[in-house]
Amino acid sequence: MVRQSAAAVARVGTHVQISKPAIAAVAASIRASHAARLVGPAAWDTRVHFRDTLRPELTLRYCLVLDALNFCFWPEPGLEYEHLATGLKACLEADPQVLSDDSLAGATPAMVQRLFGRECPVPLADERARFLAEIPKGLRRHGGQVTGLVAAAQQSAAALVDLVVEAFPGFRDQAVYRGRQVFFYKRAQIFVADVWGAFGGGGPGAFHDVQRLTMFADYRVPAQLRTMGILHYATALAEAVDAGRELPAGGEAEVEIRAATVEAVELMRGALAPSLPGITSVTLDWWLWEAGEAGKDAQSPHHRTLVPYY
C-alpha cells in the first residue's frame, strides 16, 4: 500500500520531481564504497538505545514507546531524536516500571517531559501523552505484552506493520492526495525496523520479509535526497522550504515530498539490487538518514510540517 500509493503520487506530482540520472550516480557511488553496510540489520547502538537481552519484553516495549514518540522535534531548536532515545533509555534503566501499562495509561505531558529528560519544552507533548496512553489499550488484544503483538505477526514484518496500525490509532500515518488515500506508516515501519535492529535480525526480530518495508518518510531524508540532486522542488516550494515556512499537513506539496522520497529510495534500491541482492529499503534509509544527520548543518533546511506522524 505504501509503495503503490507513493508511486502513484510521484508519477503525477508537480511540486517535486525525481532525477533518475542522479539516482544512477548515487547508486554507482554506493556500489563502490558502502556496499557492506547496506545488507542486514544495522548495529543497534546501545550508547543511544536501550537493550536488555535477558528481558526481551522490556526491549520491545522500549522500541514501541520510542517510535510512538519519534516525531516532530524541529519546533524546539536543538531538540533531536537522540535525546528521545537516550532519555527513554535512562528512565528505563532507572525504573523498569516506568513503561508499565499502569504508568503509560496515566501518561501526562509532564511525564513525556520526564521521559525526554530535557529542560526544553517537548513539542506536541499532549499528543505524545495521548499516544502513550493508547499503548495498554492496544496491547490488550495481545495479552498485554509487546511480545504478544510481535508474535502475532508470525515473523512477517509487513504483518507487524498492519497489526501496529490496527492496534494504535496514533500510528495511522496516511493522507489523501487528489481524492485518493496515500499510506506512509512511517513510525509503524520504523518500529518494525527497530525490532529487527535491536535483536540483530534474530529472536523477535527474525522477520522473513524485511524487504517488503519501505524507507521511513521523515523530514531528514527528503532534505538529504534534495542535497544529492535526487529530489528537485518547484520554485515556489523551494522558496517556502528554504525560508523555513511551514507546509500544511496533508497539503499537495507535503504529500508529494514524502511520496517522492519513498519512490526515490525504491528506485535506488532497484538500481542496487542486482549487485547487492540483500539490500533493503530499511538499510538504505538508515544510510541516507545518517548521512542527512551528519550533514544537516551544511544542507538546505528540511521542510517543516507540524504533524504527529514523523
Ligand SMILES: Nc1nc2c(c(CN[C@H]3C=C[C@H](O)[C@@H]3O)cn2[C@@H]2O[C@H](COP(=O)(O)O)[C@@H](O)[C@H]2O)c(=O)[nH]1
Ligand atoms: N527515515 C528515518 N528517519 C528517522 C530515523 C530515526 C532514528 N534512526 C535510528 C534508529 C535506529 C537506527 O539505529 C537509526 O540510527 C529518526 N528518524 C526521524 O528523523 C527525523 C529528524 O530527526 P532529528 O534530525 O533528530 O530532528 C525525525 O522525523 C525522526 O523521526 C531513521 O532511522 N530513518
